[in-house]
Amino acid sequence: MEHIVTDMGCNASIDDREESKSEKAIRAAVLIQKWYRARRARLEISRRYSLSIFQSIEYADEQDQAQLASFFTFMLERYASPDAVDDTSSSSSVSHEGDSYLTEYENIEVPDSYCGPRLSFPLTLADANALLHAFKNGQLLHAHYVLKLLCETKKVLKEKPNINVVSVSYSKEITICGDLHGNLDDLFLIFYKNGLPSEKKPYVFNGDFVDRGQNSVEILIILFAFLLIYPNDVHLNRGNHEDYVINLRYGFSNEVFSKYKVHAKVILYVLQDVFSWLPLATIINKKVLILHGGISDTTDLDFLCSLERNKLKSLMRPPKPEREEQGKERAPTARPSMCAANEHVAGRTRRLSSSGFSELSRQNSQSGPTLKEWKQVMDILWSDPRMQKGCVPNKRRGGGCYFGPDTTARLFERYNLKLLIRSHEFKREGYELTHGGKVITIFSASNYYEEGSNKGAYIRLNPDLIPHFVQYQVRECTDKQNYWERVKTIERSALQILQEKIFAHRSTLTEAFEKHDCDNTGNISVSDWAAAMESVLCLELPWRTLLPHLAKTDPDGKVDYMSCFHNMEIAQSTEEVQPALVETLCKYRKELEVIFNIMDEDHSGLISFDEFRKTWRIFSSHLGIDAYDASIDKLAQSIDYNKDDYIDFSEFLEAFHVVHKRDKKPA
Structure with missing residues (x-):
């Protein structure tokens, strides 16, 4: 009997120990889970504010670009001769009368030593494949073929309406791509996953082909080549970056000059014209409207169909009010008068055709767009959706509108639409649905701000007009990094550009801080610090969250505001x-x-x-x-x-x- 009792005691002791181990394991698992979730939450916060920094500074730069365009206008109105014409290459002068410059490629010989693709027109699929192969190997297309390609592209685009009307039959679907911004690897990946454009594989590319990335030239050449081969199955909408004034700041003009040197001037000049002939929108099956930016409460598709789109070479120069054009009394402007010493600069400015500025000045002497035409196109290329009702000016970008779901509903009712597909905005997942799924944003440039910052995406739209989203990401370093490392890389990059912007506004920020520091202690409250930062930088950022990364605080929680500039x-x-x-x-x-x-x-x-x-x-x-x-x-x-x-x-x-x-x- 004792033996039995003893044996039972041992078993109970073993069970207790096993139960104790199990409880410890569960508690450990719960602790690890809590730690993991907290860590992921902190990383998610870091990721979100990092992307907010990138986007806010991007929009602030666009506002600066508008201010810079105003300066160009000022220079040209004061100094540029409407008849200014300059040599566009070292060997020949381009006549800008009519379309005579379109034959400039005939004056450019292709040397025997050129090893790149040699195109024959009309283009074939073999030519397109040769271009793809050459660009994958880092080759350049010779300027002779670039100019010939652009001139043929212009001829095709001139035959296109302002708004393309496309029908998708029951035998095929259509692919819609958003911003590419010079990221050639993204275009290659899209073609690899989805197939090359063809009669059975139609595409819509929704603007912003150029700027920011390193291969805008190659993207244009590829898209224009497929347009020439399949003019009824490849559709190119204009984006806000298909604008030569925008290209000056965001890199495309410099890319052309670095790659084509002596022939860059005429290439850029022809591109001004080609960009102005890009269609403004595409409508699929009379139900799906595709345009680059968005709409406003005054968007009129019938009016957009009838305007002369090629008059809008750049949207960065709003036309003068009609009463000024007609010679009526002009409101005084607060522009400074220039002294005679600046005549030398004036002489130089008359010769600024190297980036197309002679064309910009000639618009003053020709019949330019009306204010209504300019606003209608500005709205569809620059606007963004928002969740609040109504339509208000887009002050963050400096152009276009913020439009709400009621604005979308009214446009849909007026034109019997069911879906609006637009691009123009960075999206971490490559796409986003707003306004109850009626507005889709598609963004096709992966790693836009930093390696690993976002996926790209495109849409497959079937005959039932149901969108299917395909995401992807070009991977170079991301495969070698875990999630924590990728987020920290993005965070460091975002904080660095923010700190640079803060330092560039040092004196203005210091004045704003000192207004809250009545006792000259060098410290102010967190709320006063955040208010001062926003009042000067106007970036709409979560300043309280960012505070630990930007400035030091004392034990009382006060901010040492000059520490913003210490590093x-x-x-x-x-x-x-x-x-x-x-x-x-x-x-x-x-x-x-x-x-x-x-x-x-x-x-x-x-x-x-x-x-x-x-x-x-x-x-x-x-x-x-x-x-x-x-x-x-x-x-x-x-x-x-x-x-x-x-x-x-x-x-x-x-x-x-x-x-x-x-x-x-x-x-």
């Missing part, structure tokens, strides 16, 4: 130069780079210092900032870039990069 500085020492000038040059680096590129006719990278000084005076006067004439001279001497009275402006601007102190380049 950043200008790339090269400029102690002897007026600090306000350095900050101004830092703030307007991108704008000055565009202006220098326009002035640099021979693309040597050099401009005369005298010319730079005078242009800076006009630019600063137009923006209402101090000119700092004497300081400009001292600056050139201190940096030692004033060589033989010329400035290497790329090196000059490099000195005004904002960098982390640990990354500072040696002086």
Whole structure:
């Protein structure tokens, strides 16, 4: 009997121990799960505010671009001759009368040493495959064939209506792609997954083919080639980046110059025309409207069908009010008068056809678009949807509207539509549904802000008009990184560009901080700090969440506001130069780079210092900032870039990069 009792006791003890181990395992699993979920939540917060930083600064740059376009207009109206014509290559001069420039390719010989694809027109699928193979291997298409291709493309586009009407039969579906922005690998991946364009595989590419990425030229050539081969099955809508003034800032013009050197001018000139002939929208089966940006409460598809779209070479120059065009009394403008010393700059500006600016000035002498035409096209290329009802100006971008679900419903009712597909906006998953699924945003450029920042996507639309989304992501480094590493990489990149922007507004921010610091303690409350940051930068960011990454706080929770600038500085020492000038040059680096590129006719990278000084005076006067004439001279001497009275402006601007102190380049 004792034996039995003892045996039962042992079994009970074993069971207790096993139960104890099981409870510990469960508690450990619960703790690990909580830790994992908390970590994922923190990473998700980091990812979201990082992408918000990227997008907010992108939209702020678009507003700056509008301001820069205003400066170009100012320069051209004051100094450009409507009859200005310049050589567009070192060997020949292009006549811009009528369409005579379309035959300029005949004057460009293809040497025997050229190893790239040799196109024959009309193009065949074999030509398209040759282009794809060449571009995969990093080859360039010769300028002769580029210009011939563009001229043939223009002929086809001129036959297209403003709004393409496409029917999808029961035997096939249609593929819709969004922004590509020069990301050639994304286009290759789409073709690999979905197939090449053909009669059985129609495509709609919804604008923003160029800018930002490194291969905008190649994307255009591929899309235009397939358009020529399958003109009824490849449809190209215009985006807001198919605009030569936008291209100056966002990289496409520079890409053309770097790849085609001496023939770049005429290529860009022809592209102005080609872009202006791109259709504005596509309608599928009379039910699905596809356009780049969005709509407004005044969008009139019938009116858009009837306007002369080729008059809108650039949307960055709104037309003058009709009463001004008719010579009636003009409202006074607050533009500064220029002294006779600027005539030298005026002479140079008359020769700015290198990026198409002679065309811009000629629009003044021709019958340009009306204000209504301009606004209708601006709205469909620049607008974004929102969840709130109504339609309001899109102040974040500086153009177009924010349109609500009621605006969408009214347009659908008027034209008997059921779906609006648009692009124009970064989306982490490559697509997004809004307005109860009636508005779809499709974005096809993966890794848009940073490696791993987002997926790309395209839509397969079947005959029943039910969209099927296909996501993808071009992977280079992401396969070698885990999720935590990818998010941290994106976060570091986003915070760096935000800190650069903060440092560029140092004096204005300091003034805003000091208004809240009545006792001159150097510390202010978190709410006052956040309010000051938003009032100056206008980025609509979660400043309280970002605070630990941007500034230090004391034990009482007060913000040491000057710590915002402690870890950043200008790339090269400029102690002897007026600090306000350095900050101004830092703030307007991108704008000055565009202006220098326009002035640099021979693309040597050099401009005369005298010319730079005078242009800076006009630019600063137009923006209402101090000119700092004497300081400009001292600056050139201190940096030692004033060589033989010329400035290497790329090196000059490099000195005004904002960098982390640990990354500072040696002086």
